[in-house]
Amino acid sequence: MNIFRLFFIAIVVISFAELYVLIAVGSVLGALPTIFLILASAALGSFLLKQQGLATWQRFQTSIARQEMPAYELAEGFLILLGGALLLTPGFITDAVGLICLLPSLRGKIIAYAMKCYSFVPQNKNDNVLEGEFRKDVE
Secondary structure, three states: OOOOHHHHHHHHHHHHHHHHHHHHHHHHOOHHHHHHHHHHHHHHHHHHHHHHHHHHHHHHHHHHHHHOOOHHHHHHHHHHHHHHHHHHHHHHHHHHHHHHHHHHHHHHHHHHHHHHHHHOOOOOOOOOOOOOOOOOOOO
């Protein structure tokens, strides 16, 4: 299946789920408290995005100054950006996922899991093997 088709289907399903949850919460709490909750989550998202983003930016600059690869900081920055965008999007489901992305302890666990599962560095189990490339010179 095409990636754009999957993306479109995901957006449609998430939109309908958000609409259902908004209607359900609105019928229990009423319209004004529901709107207040949506606005409060957007304000919380803005605050956390600024706070966490600046801290990650400083760690990124420190890593660059030490001439280290800032892989963790880049992954953290991506999750902070995603979490902020999800918290600014109206809806309770996206707010929950956005909050997970912006909380440092949960974000750290997500990044550790992703780096463990999707590491591009081959794990060499034999210490006697030297990884490398070679080229045979033809004379």
